[in-house]
Amino acid sequence: MESVDSIIETSKAYKADANEYFKTGNYKKALFKYHLALNQLRVLRDPKGQKSEAEAMASMVSPSGEGAPAPTRPEDLADIKELKRTIHLNMANCYCKEEKFKKGVEAATRSIELQPTVKAYYRRAVAWIGRGDYDAAMSDLKEAASLDPTDRSVKAEMDVVERKRKAEVARQRKQLAGMFGRP
Template sequence: MAEGGDSGVKEKPHKKELSISEKIEKAVALKEDGNQHFKSGDYKDAVKKYNYALLYLKGLGEDPTSQIVPGVKSQSLTKSQKETRNKTLFACYNNLSGCMLKEERWDRVIRHATSALELQPEGNSRTFYRRGTAYLATGNLDSADSDLKRAAVLSPNDPAVNKQLIELGEKMKEFRKKEKEIYSGMFVRKNKITVEKN
């Protein structure tokens, strides 16, 4: 293995047609390289590796993301290949959401976590935590509530999840207070107008 966690795998798919097994192997190796970059805090290179891994998997089997690439035809996979493809796709999307979380690129956190959950709706606590955190940061409190509560069910003792739930609770209280002020202000103005008319 090359220095820095690189396996020496060529990142960009070649023009030469690779077999399904070769594409899956290259995608898995690139995902592992991405994991090494992620662990070392090199999110830019991790993102690059995960994206290249996804390129190798586009169009393989019933990949729901293959519709993104026009002209790519699905290829049949064995049961084992499907499992490896789905596991690798999920990991890449989930880890991309983690990279984007570190960079506070909330729209991309949501997009990548959602792609991961389309592959595995049960997800894992990190997937729901990341998307819930992004929803919270963008003010989508209902979606944040749903995702963070799901993350808490999956990992009840996770301090990061519990911290976000506390922040969510505070933002919801603040939102309700502002909402109450708006509605009470509307009620007072309506009564004032009614009194003036009389």
């Protein structure tokens, strides 16, 4: 059985590989490696004694076998949480680059659930914009701005969302006018 340290290190290595693929624009391979990084962490047993995700799935098929290691050191728990948070955040970025905005929203949400950050709210807002949900995007940008009022990129994105909202309202008005206008 692998140790907690080796599982964390393997996960970090997959994440580093994924980051390299991302830098070269190979988002599919990056996503694959990010998934591998998360899968490494899924074998770890919850320190509260609960089964790992992998054990829970395996016990549905065959309820036997040796248990997975459980992280007990506070630094391991913090390291795992941070690793999961950044992997989900990076996956959100990949999904947005691939124009898979629904998955981008989901990945950013998982990152936010682990720790709300400006970057996570910003990434989820970008995914909402891609889905055309400007209200949700603005809500996330306001959350990001509340965490860091000095972040200029958040303010700039809020301006973009406001312009897109106005353009959408104008488009809808024009469309409605055409429906009720003269033939």
